[in-house]
Amino acid sequence: MEKLINEFSIGLFFWQFVLFIALVLLLRKFAWKPILDAVEKRESGIEDALKSAKNAKLEMENLQADNQKLLQEARAEREGMLKEARDMKNNMIESAKSEAQTQANKMIVQAQAAIESEKKAALAELKSQVAGISLEIAEKVMRTELSNNDKQLQLVETMLAEKSLN
Template sequence: MMKLLEDFSIGLFFWQTLLFIGLLLLLRKFAWKPILNAVNDREEGIKNALASAESAKKEMENLQADNQKLLQEARLEREAMLKEARELKNTMIEDAKGEASAQANKIIEQAQAAITSEKQAAIADLKAQVANLSVEIAEKVVKAELSDKDKQLKLVESMLSEAKLN
């Protein structure tokens, strides 16, 4: 340190100071201003990016809220559609049951009417057959009875005795 003080020269100090100040001025003009401008621009860009990110975040929140609303509305609409489909299904089933019941009753009534008409036809046919058989039997009996003259007289007498005159 002593040696520095002994070798100290005012002229050299002056020129060194002048060069240092010139270097500072040059650095200020060509280096610090652009560096500071770049730093300021970068800081401004970061602020803008943060603001954009914040607005994007808010927009995302709004979109999520809208999506939740749409999802809720879709769920409600789906539930309404399912309920309507169930009601329609139940209505269709009830209508089909009613129609089937009506058709079954109609078929039963037709079957009963057919049975009744068949029964009456069978009874009429049976009566006709019984009548024919009765006539045939009576004819054979009468032929056998009337084939003999004595039997004919007895039959006429018995009928006359049974018949009462008023």
């Protein structure tokens, strides 16, 4: 350091100072200005990006709120549809039950009517068979009773006597 102080020259210092100023001016014009412009552009780009991010975040929050609202509406609509489906199911079940009960009652009435008609037919058949059997029995009894003439005359007189009394 002492050597620099001892060999100090004002002319050399002046030219170095002039070159330094020229270098600073050249750097300012060709290097710093574009660098500062690039930094400013970068800074404004970052600010724009931050604003865009903030706007995107606000928009995202709005979308989430809208999504929540839509989701709640969808849930409410789903619940309404499920309730309607349950009501329809219950109505269909009740309708089917009442229709089945009506059909069962009709079938019971028809069965009772069929049973009654079968019963009447069976009774009529039974009466006709009893009447047929009674006639056969009466015929056989009459043949044995009316095989001789005395019994025939006595029967005719008894019948005539009964007829005259009536």
